[in-house]
Amino acid sequence: MTRYNAADVEPKWQAAWDKAESFKANDNSDKEKYYALEMFPYPSGKIHMGHVRNYAMGDVVARYKRAQGFEVLHPMGWDAFGMPAENAAIEKSVHPKDWTYDNINAMRAPLKRLGFALDWSREFSTCDVAYYKQQQAIFLAFMEKGLVYKKTAKVNWDPVDHTVLANEQVIDGKGWRSGAEVETRELDQWFFKITYYADELYYALDGLERWPEKVRTMQKNWIGRSEGAQFKFGFAGKAPEGFDDGIEVYTTRPDTLFGASFVALTYEHPLIKSLMNGNEDLQAFAKACEKMGNTAQAIEKAEKLGVDTGLRVMHPFDETITLPVYTANFVLMDYGTGAVFGCPAHDQRDLDFARKYGLTVKAVVLPKGEDAKTFTVENEAYTGPGKLFNSDFLNGMGVKRGIVSAIARLEELGVGTKQVTYRLRDWGVSRQRYWGCPIPIIYCKACGALPVPAKDLPVKLPNDVKFDTPGNPLDHHPNWKHVDCPNCHKPARRETDTLDTFADSSWYFARFAGGNTDERPFDKEAASKWLPVNQYIGGVEHAVLHLLYARFFTRGLRDCGMLDLPSGEPFDGLFTQGMVTHATFKDKNGNWVLPADVDNKDGAFFEIDSGSKVTKGAIEKMSKSKKNVIDPADIIDGYGADVARWFVLSDSPPERDVEWTESGAIGAWRFAAKVWAIVSETSLEIAPVKDKDAALSLRRTAHKALAKITEGIDEFRFNTSVAQIYELVNALKKYKPNDKAKREALSIMTRTIAPFMPHLAEECWQHLGEHGFACDAPWPKFDSELLVKNDLTIPVQVNGKRRAEIIVTKNMPKSALEKLALAEPRVADNIAGKNIRKIIIVPERIINIVVG
RNA sequence: GCGGGCGUGGUGGAAUUGGUAGACACGCAAGACUUAAAAUCUUGUUCCUGUAUAGGAGUGCCGGUUCAAUUCCGGCCGCCCGCACCA
Numbered sequence: 001m002t003r004y005n006a007a008d009v010e011p012k013w014q015a016a017w018d019k020a021e022s023f024k025a026n027d028n029s030d031k032e033k034y035y036a037l038e039m040f041p042y043p044s045g046k047i048h049m050g051h052v053r054n055y056a057m058g059d060v061v062a063r064y065k066r067a068q069g070f071e072v073l074h075p076m077g078w079d080a081f082g083m084p085a086e087n088a089a090i091e092k093s094v095h096p097k098d099w100t101y102d103n104i105n106a107m108r109a110p111l112k113r114l115g116f117a118l119d120w121s122r123e124f125s126t127c128d129v130a131y132y133k134q135q136q137a138i139f140l141a142f143m144e145k146g147l148v149y150k151k152t153a154k155v156n157w158d159p160v161d162h163t164v165l166a167n168e169q170v171i172d173g174k175g176w177r178s179g180a181e182v183e184t185r186e187l188d189q190w191f192f193k194i195t196y197y198a199d200e201l202y203y204a205l206d207g208l209e210r211w212p213e214k215v216r217t218m219q220k221n222w223i224g225r226s227e228g229a230q231f232k233f234g235f236a237g238k239a240p241e242g243f244d245d246g247i248e249v250y251t252t253r254p255d256t257l258f259g260a261s262f263v264a265l266t267y268e269h270p271l272i273k274s275l276m277n278g279n280e281d282l283q284a285f286a287k288a289c290e291k292m293g294n295t296a297q298a299i300e301k302a303e304k305l306g307v308d309t310g311l312r313v314m315h316p317f318d319e320t321i322t323l324p325v326y327t328a329n330f331v332l333m334d335y336g337t338g339a340v341f342g343c344p345a346h347d348q349r350d351l352d353f354a355r356k357y358g359l360t361v362k363a364v365v366l367p368k369g370e371d372a373k374t375f376t377v378e379n380e381a382y383t384g385p386g387k388l389f390n391s392d393f394l395n396g397m398g399v400k401r402g403i404v405s406a407i408a409r410l411e412e413l414g415v416g417t418k419q420v421t422y423r424l425r426d427w428g429v430s431r432q433r434y435w436g437c438p439i440p441i442i443y444c445k446a447c448g449a450l451p452v453p454a455k456d457l458p459v460k461l462p463n464d465v466k467f468d469t470p471g472n473p474l475d476h477h478p479n480w481k482h483v484d485c486p487n488c489h490k491p492a493r494r495e496t497d498t499l500d501t502f503a504d505s506s507w508y509f510a511r512f513a514g515g516n517t518d519e520r521p522f523d524k525e526a527a528s529k530w531l532p533v534n535q536y537i538g539g540v541e542h543a544v545l546h547l548l549y550a551r552f553f554t555r556g557l558r559d560c561g562m563l564d565l566p567s568g569e570p571f572d573g574l575f576t577q578g579m580v581t582h583a584t585f586k587d588k589n590g591n592w593v594l595p596a597d598v599d600n601k602d603g604a605f606f607e608i609d610s611g612s613k614v615t616k617g618a619i620e621k622m623s624k625s626k627k628n629v630i631d632p633a634d635i636i637d638g639y640g641a642d643v644a645r646w647f648v649l650s651d652s653p654p655e656r657d658v659e660w661t662e663s664g665a666i667g668a669w670r671f672a673a674k675v676w677a678i679v680s681e682t683s684l685e686i687a688p689v690k691d692k693d694a695a696l697s698l699r700r701t702a703h704k705a706l707a708k709i710t711e712g713i714d715e716f717r718f719n720t721s722v723a724q725i726y727e728l729v730n731a732l733k734k735y736k737p738n739d740k741a742k743r744e745a746l747s748i749m750t751r752t753i754a755p756f757m758p759h760l761a762e763e764c765w766q767h768l769g770e771h772g773f774a775c776d777a778p779w780p781k782f783d784s785e786l787l788v789k790n791d792l793t794i795p796v797q798v799n800g801k802r803r804a805e806i807i808v809t810k811n812m813p814k815s816a817l818e819k820l821a822l823a824e825p826r827v828a829d830n831i832a833g834k835n836i837r838k839i840i841i842v843p844e845r846i847i848n849i850v851v852g
Numbered sequence: 853g854c855g856g857g858c859g860u861g862g863u864g865g866a867a868u869u870g871g872u873a874g875a876c877a878c879g880c881a882a883g884a885c886u887u888a889a890a891a892u893c894u895u896g897u898u899c900c901u902g903u904a905u906a907g908g909a910g911u912g913c914c915g916g917u918u919c920a921a922u923u924c925c926g927g928c929c930g931c932c933c934g935c936a937c938c939a
Contacts, residue, residue, distance in 0.1 A: 212856095213856070213857090214855095214856055214857070214933080214934080217855065217856055217934085218855085218856080218934060218935080220855095221854090221855065221856095221934080221935060221936095222935080224935095224938065226938075226939090228939080249939085250938095250939065251939060252938090252939065253939080264939095302937075304937085329937085330937045330939090331937085331939080332937075332938065332939090334938095335938045335939075336938075336939065339939095340939045341939085342939090343939095347939070348853090348937095349937060349939080350939085421938080421939090422938095423938055540933085540934090543934080544934090544935095650864090650876090650877070651864045651865065651876085651877060651878080652864060652865070653865080656858095656864095656865095658864080659863095659864075661863095661864090661878075663878060663879075664864085664877080664878065666878095667877065667878065668877095670891095670892095671877090719864090719865070719866085719876090719877095720865095720866070720875090720876085722876080722877085723865090723866070723875065723876035723877075724875095724876080725876095726875095726876050726877070727875080727876070730876090793872090794871095794872085795871085795872040796872095797871090797872085797919085797920075799919080799920090800919070800920050802872050805872075826906095837919085838919060839919090840871095840919050840920075842871060845871055845872095846871045846872075846920085848871080848919050848920060849919090850919050850920095
């Protein structure tokens with residue numbers, strides 16, 4: 001017997017797979033296609049355990065589907081644009097490009113050492129000129145299709161770093177890097193018109209049955225579709241100049257219109273802006289609103305405030321009723337029309353506001369069981385169902401019917417319509433950053449904003465940039481932005497903003513599928529063949545952003561005629577995997593200590609170098625800042641890639657977090673050694689079967705395990721597959737004869753281990769004298785007859801408590817079962833002296849004797 | 853506040869068309885081998901009573917349906933995640 005040596009075995013098989021091009025996907029295969037994809041990594045410099053887990057899961061799926069006879073596409077690349085490269089440039093004086101490509105090269109090697117069944121021939125980075133050139137082409141195609149536009153928008157502006165920040169990068173009103181108070185600025189920004197697909201993106205979620213419910217719900221909330229009415233309040237008296245049409249409001253509760261007691265507008269509303277001139281109260285109020293900010297805490301604390309404009313409007317259903325017009329701090333400009341009517345009795349904010357300013361509170365929805373004469377609303381608005389009252393023609397209707405009737409009347413009167421509103425806003429993609437895809441636009445004083453002509457693509461990033469001054473290096477560059485207008489050929493200026501890097505990851509899966517060429521983003525036929533991705537795997541942190549943007553992009557590509565994907569859905573199946581966690585350690589000074597520097601002696605922890613005590617803290621996601629990281633490279637060196645892969649798939653269900661422990665890793669390593677020991681002890685000569693019962697029993701175990709392993713992979717419950725493999729291996733270890741039954745079980749074992757520990761599987765496969773690669777071997781089929789035993793052990797209960805077990809044959813009649821059960825001594829003891837009321841017999845499952 | 857999810861031994865977790873709760877693994881304990889340790893192997897390991905045969909309790913808590921509930925229903929409690937002045 002030779003000891004299993006992963007360090008020799010793993011590189012050997014990796015080289016063999018490479019040479020045979022085992023995992024190269026064939027675009028022209030006759031087999032059914034299967035596209036397995038994990039979210040591609042950002043090249044931060046190091047592979048971490050989270051990557052290992054993510055790609056190990058994808059690899060199980062890819063190898064399993066391959067074994068089942070699918071033509072599998074399983075590619076890998078790099079999400080390579082982004083801020084960390086620029087930060088490195090600022091801090092370490094390296095060029096972002098060098099930093100990024102160095103990191104990619106540093107990460108590719110350990111990734112390859114993990115032995116994933118990847119088609120490396122399709123590898124690319126999003127910062128490759130070839131890639132971003134095609135992204136520019138897509139941008140221009142979208143522009144032509146009307147999916148790209150420019151507008152002035154409010155953004156978070158960091159006055160120290162001179163850049164726009166995404167909402168996620170603003171923490172407590174301050175820039176996450178500079179710590180400076182973030183300002184709101186109006187800037188010219190490019191937008192992708194994602195709202196064009198709002199309805200489709202919303203309703204198509206229902207069809208994504210292989211997505212986690214959670215993600216679908218999050219996207220639904222994000223898109224925030226709501227149905228209501230949009231209508232106008234006409235002014236009582238003379239309308240302010242330019243607002244002859246009145247004030248347009250949006251509501252989801254037109255049924256409560258007779259409870260209206262005021263109209264409120266945001267301070268940013270054009271009407272308020274026009275009134276502001278010379279009105280100090282309004283100016284002061286607007287300033288206060290600006291300052292308030294929109295953090296969760298600020299909103300929580302903020303009192304409902306407003307200013308009466310002095311204007312009055314007429315109720316659309318009864319012109320004799322007039323309502324005051326306020327500007328109020330709880331109305332938002334970018335939702336609905338920036339104006340609402342207030343119905344204090346049935347909306348908490350409106351109620352708070354009404355109480356503050358002494359406005360009427362008139363209930364119009366009567367909850368069940370309340371009396372119309374006595375029902376009042378004090379400090380809690382009633383938002384539930386009920387019958388409408390105090391509401392003229394709506395009286396007696398329920399809320400739903402009231403909404404329909406109110407809208408019908410508004411339409412009749414010609415002042416409003418039914419209206420669907422979304423929370424989703426268009427995707428602002430302009431970034432004042434260097435390390436991203438340049439937006440292919442040229443500004444000409446005479447001709448305006450013009451797309452860069454296709455023949456002039458790519459707009460390449462200049463290499464000679466400086467990061468010594470804050471702001472966008474492209475803007476600072478001495479001559480890059482100066483070009484001639486493509487139209488009038490006079491001096492013009494390039495757009496110096498780059499695209500949000502989320503654009504890069506919104507179509508990479510199509511390029512993997514459709515070829516990495518310089519002529520087009522991807523081959524339409526090939527991409528359309530492979531897409532949608534059958535199984536996509538990644539972290540839940542991308543539930544909204546990336547996964548929504550990608551769904552937008554594929555629809556845009558479809559409508560530009562570049563992709564044949566009627567559903568528009570890029571990912572048919574989605575799985576969001578849990579994180580890899582690890583215990584944290586702190587020394588006596590409160591500094592974090594690396595697990596590798598900690599020794600465990602009799603339950604206490606010590607720092608290896610100093611010998612001083614350290615304390616074990618919470619088990620948390622592996623992170624550099626808390627130093628609770630395990631470097632996959634160290635694990636591969638110490639135990640092998642198979643062990644690392646096996647560990648992260650064992651024990652915990654894939655969607656939950658898994659805690660990395662040294663003992664668990666050792667356990668996985670022992671298991672690999674055990675498998676090899678069993679196989680290496682097996683001689684190629686097959687002995688005749690001596691003990692038929694034992695042989696049959698082993699075959700049953702093997703086929704039962706196979707059925708459950710298969711089911712576990714199909715249902716993304718790899719931990720249960722792993723447990724079944726353990727059972728099979730334990731049975732094999734006990735079984736000594738080297739007969740046909742054992743060989744069959746070993747073959748099943750090897751092929752079912754292959755997706756999890758592919759190198760070990762190859763080594764076993766070879767030793768067993770099989771031909772070709774284990775990874776090319778078809779997935780074994782189980783014999784369902786072996787799953788059903790002829791002799792079954794079933795429990796006998798008395799009043800629901802198990803008292804005995806009886807051995808029965810498969811088709812034994814109920815009367816015989818009953819006889820057997822009653823004959824059991826323990827059963828007899830427990831029913832002695834009692835009346836048998838009922839005997840429940842579920843054949844092949846259970847017998848329950850009810851006595852009393 | 854709204855939405856989603858979860859709660860099972862010392863630990864990670866199995867078992868949900870209702871049918872032997874605790875598979876498998878980690879840890880722990882005892883034993884074998886060894887001068888010794890490591891490794892390996894064997895056995896045990898939900899809790900309580902008992903030497904044992906056995907008996908009782910038990911899947912966050914309370915209640916319900918059922919011959920039978922981790923699983924279904926109602927009501928609580930706790931934890932995690934996401935969104936949040938969205939009219």
